Amino acid sequence: MGLQAYLLLAAAVFAIGLFGVLTRRNAVGILLGIELMLNAVNINLVAFSRFNGDLAGMVFALFTIAITVAEVAVGLAIVIVIFRVRKTVEADRLDLLKG
């Protein structure tokens, strides 16, 4: 399989994740879509790294994985706080900052 096949697979996963982010109402569901998009990025990084014979891409993938985990932890903590204050995690109803 050439590099193209991996890139296309990653593009499909990215588009599916984007669809989830755009259509989900629940804040946790939106976070799951973001997870899918970040995964697609990781596939791209590792594929480019392998096909170019340069390990820098894999080091990058390692960093994105670790940062994603931190992002999920903070994001879900925020979701829990929002639920405590507003009693809902529906993104449409969290419009406190709307003028």
Added chain:
Amino acid sequence: MTLETAGFWGLAAVLLASSLAVVLTKNLFHSVLYLAGALVATGGVFLLLDAAFLFGIQLLLYAGGVVTIVVFAIMLTERLVGERIRQTSRRLAVGAIVSAAVFVGILMAVGQARLPTERPPLAGDVTRGLGEALLTRSVLSFELLAVLLVAALLGALYFARNDD
């Protein structure tokens, strides 16, 4: 058909099917379980690309860590039984159009680029090379990552703490 081709198509099928299930299924809890499937399939793709160490990281951090945190968050914000856990989607048509446009855009960019079809032979052990790169060339970013993780941990604790 070589083993790599068969593995790629099998993993691609699993990955795409479970990704679609993540964004389409009604039950949020099932979404997370499908996400775990998608993450493990992604790990399999890493394995196909000779990145065995990243496969292990993917299983430990994503499929183990992230899925567990998300399950806890769902348990804290939804009732596991009953109607609350059913989630709905909105503006399906708009979402489908935008994501299809993004996909076609990437498709055209990938189609025009000249990409290698053969991977170069491995120059030594990948895991060993990764470890050496982490602790020599990118050691500063590696240490910053540790600081970031501590900050994220403290931040999450601060947000989620009980006020009483």
